[in-house]
Amino acid sequence: MCSLFSKDGNAQTTKLKASLFEGILVGGYTDGGAYINCTGPAVKYVVKKIPIMAGLLPSLKIKKDQAQDGATHNSIITPTLGFGLTACYKHLVVQLPAFYSAKTSTSDGLWKLGAGIGYKF
Numbered sequence: 001m002c003s004l005f006s007k008d009g010n011a012q013t014t015k016l017k018a019s020l021f022e023g024i025l026v027g028g029y030t031d032g033g034a035y036i037n038c039t040g041p042a043v044k045y046v047v048k049k050i051p052i053m054a055g056l057l058p059s060l061k062i063k064k065d066q067a068q069d070g071a072t073h074n075s076i077i078t079p080t081l082g083f084g085l086t087a088c089y090k091h092l093v094v095q096l097p098a099f100y101s102a103k104t105s106t107s108d109g110l111w112k113l114g115a116g117i118g119y120k121f
Helices: none
Strands: 005-008 011-014 016-019 024-030 034-039 043-046 048-061 077-089 092-101 110-120
Touching: 024 077, 024 092, 034 077, 034 092, 034 110, 048 092, 077 110
Parallel strands: none
Antiparallel strands: 005 011, 016 043, 024 034, 024 110, 034 048, 043 048, 048 077, 077 092, 092 110
16 A cells, blocks of 8 residues: 655645545547546545546547548447546546547547546535
């Protein structure tokens, strides 16, 4: 177990800890489309009452497929799993996620960065 401790009077408070779910909902932009996600398992580090999390982001990507006419199209809404950083200040959430776009006949598989804003319940 890896933990950092800081002194606050006589009490010890953990600054680094694991988290399964935080009650955060985020919407944002990545790879020419939108996404909606919640935070999943993460490692949380608290700096001056502002938690910063690095972890997994179960998401729904919303993007229209740019396939040729007559070719098959993917669904507009696709479940995916990303990872990234999430920071909270009171109820405001800012997120920097990364999602993998699989290889297709017209493009290579690449990691795509995004940006989002959300709410902590």
